[in-house]
Amino acid sequence: MRLRSEAVLTRIVADVDALDGLALRLLLPVIAGLLTHVAVFVVLGWLVGWPVAWAIFIGYVPIAALVLWRLGRRGLAPSEAAETTAQTLRRGLIDMIRDRESLILRGRIGAREEALCETDRELRHAARQLDAHERDAGFLLVVLVTLITGMALAAGGWLVTGTGESAAIAAIGVFVALALAETVLPLRRGFAELGRMAGAARRIGGFAVTAGTPRDAPSSAMPDAGPPGAPVLTVRTPDFGFALKPSDAVAITGPSGAGKTTLLLQIAGLVQIAGAGDGQPHEDAPEIAVFGRPPSDWDEMAFRGLVTMVPQRSALLRGTIRENLALAADATDAEMWAALAAADLHQTIDERGGLDARLGESGAGLSGGQARRLCLARAVLKRPRLLLLDEPTEGLDDETSHLVLFGIRRALPDTAIVAALHRGSGHPVFGQRYALRIPPRI
Template sequence: MNESMREVFARHRWRLLLAVVFLLTTMLAGVGLLGLSGGFLTGAALAGAAGMGATFNFFSPSAGIRGLTMARIVSRYFEKLVGHDVTLRIARDLRVWFFRRALPLAPARLGGSRTGELLARLVSDISEVDGVMVRAAGPLLALLGIVLASVVAAALIYWPAALLLVAIAGAIGIGVPVLAVRHGEHGEMERAQTRASLRTLAYEGLEGVADLTALQAQGDWIARVDAAALQVAARDRRRRRRLIAGNVLHSACAGVGLLAMLWLALHAFEGGQVSGPLAAALLFLTVALLEVAAGSSLAWQSLQSARVAGQRLRQIVDQAPAVEDPAQPRALPDTPAEVSFEQVVFHWPGESRQLLDGVELRLRPGERVAIRGDSGCGKTTLSALLLRLWDPRQGAVRYGGVDLRDVAQEAWHRKVAWLPQGAPVFAGSISENLRLGDPQADDAAMWSVLEQVRLSAWAQQQGGLSAWVGENGATMSAGQARRLALARALLRDTPLMVLDEPTEGLDVDTAHALLLDLAAALGSRSLLMITHDPLPDGVVHREYRLQHGQLQPLTNAEVPAR
């Protein structure tokens, strides 16, 4: 389901509404408290100056002050509680939404994005978006409610004061923020891009620290990181300057508005149109309104940042997938069937060169085939078409006579086990790595595949299936890591296995031992292997060379020496 970002927020609309209500209640209590306190103190002072004969209602205002104080404390507590709760829920759901929308794009569409850039969007951009209601939209909505309530209260006291409050609110709530953040969207986009660049450089530097050390390139890389950090600092300074300018403008408008209200209240009092306490209440009401509106520029800026971050997230997830499921998928054969490439033609989008040009291949059930060829000739592309990460431009890839374009991707992937080049070992236990191949696998099945790849003795020495393998298999040798990845693929128990350079980076003895164990473990499964390396006898039945976009069978004389 392609759920939109708006629908993620709509899922939490009642909690968001409750957070805004508590925020509005807090603001109303604060404004009412200041206005009532000002009127109360003024009335008490005037009563004291008038002498013993003056009457003064002490109990009602004091009770109101105590009530508003308690209401402000309680609503403030629940505002923070509900606001933080809904923000964390939205942050969780936005990350799930991003993964759910982005993963179908991998690796075809996401292959052009740097990992650090994707990480920046996942972390920084979602952090900007997840709190938009609490940091921006909520305060602005609450401020609108405060303005309406204040205008109504002022109109009940003296209607010209209500008109003045409307003018003040328009200036500080709309005019000042608009001037402060105008043309700021471009700056926010540049700020987001520079922050993403810094995060990408830092991430790639940590990932490639071994290579940077070996090439003595740490200094150059650190200089690049420092330059990116300076750019981020410069963008942040521009952002702060815009905010400071908005605050200065806000203070100027507030000063003018407060003086205007003071003059108006005194004029009304002198004319006998309002009493002294009510005139003071108008003034203090204005002070309270100016106080709660002080953060409007920051709220508008947060809203602008969230909009830019949302655009960056949608740039990723709104890409069209490389392949799509048919409206009415066909069923695949239940028993192992033949895989066939029939006059397959493929070129990358935007390129005219045919990477595959009329490829023909038959892979019968239980047959093992190796594909060779120079780097860049299209071997990995061939496996990508078989995995249906891309569809052929012409021709068809079939399983049991069924065109894979007519099959649901999930149904087809249940038939295939894939061991990519450089298959990762994830930070976790042995069992957690294995269960990526089959989440329902029991201990007996996992020990069985470990035995097949000759890792059972090692696993027992490490402490069993719960043993920790470390980040990227830090506790394992390269051969052990590759064997664990192979065990994970074998655990899928599918009729077809696809291997892409399974022995890359291994010494000859380790590679040959791994391949011989693989041949024994495959049983009746079919195998398509992409490889550069010589293969021991008995690993595959046939070998082909991919050259000029076509497959040519290799004779015994052409097979590389073993």
């Protein structure tokens, strides 16, 4: 299952944190340690004697590097496994809390809890492996410090007896050997987490390559839409089933708690279908295919080029109307005005100063209905092949709702539309209507 929505954000935050550790726990300490050893080597050679300087330098730099390299290699797998499992556990807990009512009604709460406990056991196992490797490396480094201190003591004794150097000067090497342990021992945690950092670097690199792809302008070609002749959307639930072709529109109705929003989120690939993660979807879970393929099988960017969802609570940014619309596509002013007209918002925006009119935090300055229509206009600019609308007419009067739905249809004549509604499902735009029911209590 590819990461989407809040899971993407959670993963990116964790990966950025891991890459911060690359600099703070690994690169900077290693560079500082090497510079310290070189400086100490030169000063010891000049002040005490080259035998002591060489004994400490050769003992620390190559041998400590070998121990830490061994720790990094052994910790690659458990470190990355611990990070991946921790993310899985975190997402699983969030999903269980969010879907707890549905899980209770379907009698699946116990199975989900057991699955999370198993994930927690896997996390603890990986953490124990990683801790064991770190302890082994720590033991080897302590032994190394002891041996180097003994070598420094022996070299200092040879200087005292063989060259007549003072004991105080010769003892400097011993104290320096002990002090230099502080440049090596703290590096264990950084090398132990090398697998976590490497995994984060691969994922961030993948995001960067994807993010470097130019966004589609409204008039640009759409991504590959799967097998030729495949329906835009196929949905089968215990209550109904349908297949949408381009230009079809369907209204999903039902009481609060029936799962209308959840179904839209599943179609959009933002919520995993129950049981799909372990390859055994629940018997009452919906079957969903977008152009013949489940949402989880699509490449993230290609899928987002095909499918757009406008949730009940859409986000607007502090900034101008133009900046908020530009989040959808690199559109011209004419295309932005056309999208605003489709949402019956063009007159309002014109009266407020046009596309350069500024909004406050979270779209402050617009009413709830106006903010909703601005989000709908932004969705129109993306020109998706499949548009998912969650309560698109909420906060709008009947006349405005009528104009907005017709405007979206005219602006996107070839787009398949699925809308979840409490009211307005009888609008002529919708050629099909289906109702979800609340599952019976167990």
